Amino acid sequence: MNFTPICKTCKKPKANFVCGQCSEPVCKSCGQFMNDAFSFRKEVPKELAHPVYCGQCFDETVAAPLAEYEANLERARDMIVFTKAETKKTGHLKRKELPLTVTDCEDEIETVIRLAYFAVEAGHNCLLDVDVTHRKIIVGSHKKTIFSGTAIPTTIDPSAVREY
Ligand SMILES: [Zn+2]
Ligand SMILES: [Zn+2]
Numbered sequence: 001m002n003f004t005p006i007c008k009t010c011k012k013p014k015a016n017f018v019c020g021q022c023s024e025p026v027c028k029s030c031g032q033f034m035n036d037a038f039s040f041r042k043e044v045p046k047e048l049a050h051p052v053y054c055g056q057c058f059d060e061t062v063a064a065p066l067a068e069y070e071a072n073l074e075r076a077r078d079m080i081v082f083t084k085a086e087t088k089k090t091g092h093l094k095r096k097e098l099p100l101t102v103t104d105c106e107d108e109i110e111t112v113i114r115l116a117y118f119a120v121e122a123g124h125n126c127l128l129d130v131d132v133t134h135r136k137i138i139v140g141s142h143k144k145t146i147f148s149g150t151a152i153p154t155t156i157d158p159s160a161v162r163e164y
Contacts (some may be wrong), residue, residue: 005025006025007025007026007027007030008022008024008025008026008030008054008056009026009027009030009054009055009056010027010029010030012027014027014028015027015030016028017031017052018052019031019050019052019053019054019057020049020050020051020052020053020057021047021050021053021054021057021061022054022056022057024054026052026053026054026055030054030055031052031053031054032052032053032054032055032058032062033051033052034050034051034052034053034062037062037066037069038065038066038069040069040073040076040113040114040117041069041117041121042118042121047061048061048062048065072117072120072121073113073117073120075120075125076113076116076117076119076120077113077116078125079112079116079119079120079125079126079127080125080126080127080156080158081112081116081126081127081130081151082126082127082128082129082130083129083130083131084129084130084131087129090128090129093126093128093154093156094154095128095129095152095154096154097122097124097152097153097154098152099129099150099151099152100115100118100119100127100150100151100152100153101148101149101150102114102115102118102148102149103146103148104146104147104148105146105147105148105149106146106147107147108132108134108147110147111132111147111148111149112127112130112132112149112151114149115127115130115149115150115151118153119151119153122153123155124153124154124155125155125156125158126153126154126155126156127151127152127153127154128151128152128153128154129150129151129152130149130150130151131149131150131151132147132148132149133147133148133149134146134147134148135148
């Protein structure tokens with residue numbers, strides 16, 4: 001008797017993983033492992049939140065949203081960012097949107113990229129009044145610093161930035 005699951009894709013035994021989408025067994029070499037993909041998104045829908053997919057489910061369910069996510073993350077890294085201290089440069093820009101907030105980030109860079117990613121999802125290319133704060137918390141027996149941030153998203157003409 002052999003209870004080793006057979007991989008859905010390559011039909012070999014030792015399929016020690018299960019596709020989160022179709023619940024069929026998949027082996028280590030055929031599985032698509034997600035490693036925190038989509039972690040910058042505000043909300044990750046259930047069908048994109050599984051840790052492992054078979055090739056077919058990955059192609060059908062994950063590939064297109066993942067490509068879009070990566071393009072958005074690229075745009076977030078290119079975000080035009082002004083800190084709260086730069087209001088002399090940006091005071092004349094309109095602030096129509098509600099402030100974005102992120103909490104529990106590992107460092108200052110992650111905080112700004114998370115704010116920027118939210119701004120990209122809302123169709124903006126600029127963050128105004130970026131304000132990052134940090135505080136120490138106690139996790140178990142050691143202290144840890146966590147970062148939070150706020151910013152107001154807006155859309156500006158990138159070619160006009162130098163004049164500010
Ligand atoms: Zn396989
Ligand atoms: Zn599957």
